[in-house]
Amino acid sequence: MPRVLLSELIELLPEVRLSGASDIQVWVTDVACDSRKVKPGALFVAIPGQQFDGHDFVPDAVARGAVAVVVEHPVEVTSVPVLQVPHAREALALLANGFYGFPSRRLLLVGVTGTNGKTTTTHLIAHVLRTSGLSTGSMGTLGAVLDGVGEVPISHTTPEAPDIQYVLYTAVQNGVKAVAMEVSSHALHQHRTLGLEFDVAVFTNLTQDHLDYHKTMENYAASKRRLFVDYPPRSTKHAHVVFNLDDPTGRQWYEESVYDRWGYGVSSPDACVRASEVRLFPDGVEMRVVTPEGEHHVRVPLGGAFQVYNILAAITASLALSLSPDTVVNALRDVPQVPGRFEIVSNRRGITVIVDYAHTPDALENLLRSARALQPRRLITVFGCGGNRDRSKRPRMGAIASELSDLCVVTSDNPRNEPPEAIIDEILQGIRQREDVRVEPDRRRAIALAIESAQAGDMVVIAGKGHETVQIVGDQRIPFDDRQVAREMLEG
Incomplete structure (x- = not known):
C-alpha cells in the first residue's frame, strides 16, 4: 500500500482550512470514508449522507487511529489535524486519486455511461482490449476483475472514490494496461470518479431511471453529461467522446461537443460507425457494420436486438483507441456470455x-x-x-x-x-x-x-x-x- 505525507495530500485540495493538531508532516497509509474501516494511519473523510452523517463518526475514526480528518463543518477534535473543505465528496476523490498516485494516467481507461447497456458495452470493450493483447480489467455491476489478479471486491456499479482508485492502483501494480468501467449517474453526481482521466468516454442512451434519486430527467441527464463536458478538460490525455446518434440526448451532446467526437447508430447516416442488414438469432446477432475503414460482417454470440447498439458502442470505442477494425471484429466473434443479459x-x-x-x-x-x-x-x-x-x-x-x-x-x-x-x-x-x-x-x-x-x-x-x-x-x-x-x- 502507498504511504504519502499529509502535507502533500493537502496540496491537492483547492480550498482548505486547517485546525486541530498542527503537525501535518504525518504519514497517511489509507484514505477512508467509513469509520468502521479506519485503521491506524488512515485519513478519514466525513461524508454527509442521506441516512448517516460522517461527521457523527469522527470521534470513532480518531479512536481507531485516523491521523487526520476531513470535514465540511467544524468538529471538536484537537488530537489530529482537521481539514475543513467546502465539499467533502470532491475532497475524497481528489485525495484518493493523489494517495494512489493518479493511477488512471498510467492506464488506457474507457468509461461507459447511459441508462441501459453499460454492463454489456463495458464487457465487450474489455474483451476486445484483452483479445488485442493488452492485459485488461473491468469494473461495474458485475464487479471488478483484473487480468492476473482476479476479482477485487467492490460494493456498487461505480464504488466510492477510494475503492475505484484502489482497483486502478492494483491494476497498475500488476501490469494491467487497460480498464473498461461503468460510470453511473450516482457516481458522477457524487464526484466518486472525479480525477479519473479517461481515454474514451462512451454514452449509450438516456431513458427513465433513478428518479427516486435525481428527481427529474433534467437532473439525471446533467449528471451523466459531466463525463463528456467536465472530465476532458481536466485530463492530461487526448480525450475521445463516443455518442449514440440515434438517441436524442446522444445526438444533442455530440453536436455540442468540442472534443474528438465519434458517433454510432443504425438510422443516423452521419454516424462514423453504423449497422445495417441486422439479423437476429436466439443466441446472437449478425450485421454489416460500416466504419471509416470500410464495411465488415460482424457476428456476435449475444442475443437480443438491443445488443446492436452495445456492439456498435464497443466497436466505436475500440476504433477511438486506434485498434484496427479487423482486430475488433475478430474479437467480438467469441465474446463470452454476459451474465444475466439475455x-x-x-x-x-x-x-x-x-x-x-x-x-x-x-x-x-x-x-x-x-x-x-x-x-x-x-x-x-x-x-x-x-x-x-x-x-x-x-x-x-x-x-x-x-x-x-x-x-x-x-x-x-x-x-x-x-x-x-x-x-x-x-x-x-x-x-x-x-x-x-x-x-x-x-x-x-x-x-x-x-x-x-x-x-x-x-x-x-x-x-x-x-x-x-x-x-x-x-x-x-x-x-x-x-x-x-x-x-x-x-x-x-
Missing part, C-alpha cells in the same frame, strides 16, 4: 427461457420486442419492480409487459422496505386488460407458474434481476438466482 437457460422441454437484467421501462420494452422478433408461439413474462426506488416507472412497466406478452406474471423484485403487494398494486395501475395477467408475490412460485404454463415453442422471459444472486427483503439479503430457480423448475 442469458438462455438451456432445457430439453422445447421452451426458450431467457433471464435478463431489464429493470427500466425502456430496457423491458427492448427486451420483449427482441423476444417477439424471434417469433415464439407464446411469450410469457415474469417481472417486478424494486422497492425504495423510482415509483413512477412501475405502471409504465406494467403496461409494457402486459401489452407485449401473451401471459404476464407480476411478482416481487427486491422489495426492500416496501410491502411487495403495494409495489404490485402500482404496477397493475398501468395494466388495462388483466385477463392474461397473474399476480404471484413469491418470485420462486411466479417463475414456476410461468414455466408450468409454457409449452414447446413458447418463450419465458424472466426480467429484472439478471446476474443478481440475492433477493433483498427488508434488511435481509436472501440467496436467490433467477437462472438457478428456472433450472430447478425446468428439471422438476
Whole structure:
C-alpha cells in the first residue's frame, strides 16, 4: 500500500482550512470514508449522507487511529489535524486519486455511461482490449476483475472514490494496461470518479431511471453529461467522446461537443460507425457494420436486438483507441456470455427461457420486442419492480409487459422496505386488460407458474434481476438466482 505525507495530500485540495493538531508532516497509509474501516494511519473523510452523517463518526475514526480528518463543518477534535473543505465528496476523490498516485494516467481507461447497456458495452470493450493483447480489467455491476489478479471486491456499479482508485492502483501494480468501467449517474453526481482521466468516454442512451434519486430527467441527464463536458478538460490525455446518434440526448451532446467526437447508430447516416442488414438469432446477432475503414460482417454470440447498439458502442470505442477494425471484429466473434443479459437457460422441454437484467421501462420494452422478433408461439413474462426506488416507472412497466406478452406474471423484485403487494398494486395501475395477467408475490412460485404454463415453442422471459444472486427483503439479503430457480423448475 502507498504511504504519502499529509502535507502533500493537502496540496491537492483547492480550498482548505486547517485546525486541530498542527503537525501535518504525518504519514497517511489509507484514505477512508467509513469509520468502521479506519485503521491506524488512515485519513478519514466525513461524508454527509442521506441516512448517516460522517461527521457523527469522527470521534470513532480518531479512536481507531485516523491521523487526520476531513470535514465540511467544524468538529471538536484537537488530537489530529482537521481539514475543513467546502465539499467533502470532491475532497475524497481528489485525495484518493493523489494517495494512489493518479493511477488512471498510467492506464488506457474507457468509461461507459447511459441508462441501459453499460454492463454489456463495458464487457465487450474489455474483451476486445484483452483479445488485442493488452492485459485488461473491468469494473461495474458485475464487479471488478483484473487480468492476473482476479476479482477485487467492490460494493456498487461505480464504488466510492477510494475503492475505484484502489482497483486502478492494483491494476497498475500488476501490469494491467487497460480498464473498461461503468460510470453511473450516482457516481458522477457524487464526484466518486472525479480525477479519473479517461481515454474514451462512451454514452449509450438516456431513458427513465433513478428518479427516486435525481428527481427529474433534467437532473439525471446533467449528471451523466459531466463525463463528456467536465472530465476532458481536466485530463492530461487526448480525450475521445463516443455518442449514440440515434438517441436524442446522444445526438444533442455530440453536436455540442468540442472534443474528438465519434458517433454510432443504425438510422443516423452521419454516424462514423453504423449497422445495417441486422439479423437476429436466439443466441446472437449478425450485421454489416460500416466504419471509416470500410464495411465488415460482424457476428456476435449475444442475443437480443438491443445488443446492436452495445456492439456498435464497443466497436466505436475500440476504433477511438486506434485498434484496427479487423482486430475488433475478430474479437467480438467469441465474446463470452454476459451474465444475466439475455442469458438462455438451456432445457430439453422445447421452451426458450431467457433471464435478463431489464429493470427500466425502456430496457423491458427492448427486451420483449427482441423476444417477439424471434417469433415464439407464446411469450410469457415474469417481472417486478424494486422497492425504495423510482415509483413512477412501475405502471409504465406494467403496461409494457402486459401489452407485449401473451401471459404476464407480476411478482416481487427486491422489495426492500416496501410491502411487495403495494409495489404490485402500482404496477397493475398501468395494466388495462388483466385477463392474461397473474399476480404471484413469491418470485420462486411466479417463475414456476410461468414455466408450468409454457409449452414447446413458447418463450419465458424472466426480467429484472439478471446476474443478481440475492433477493433483498427488508434488511435481509436472501440467496436467490433467477437462472438457478428456472433450472430447478425446468428439471422438476
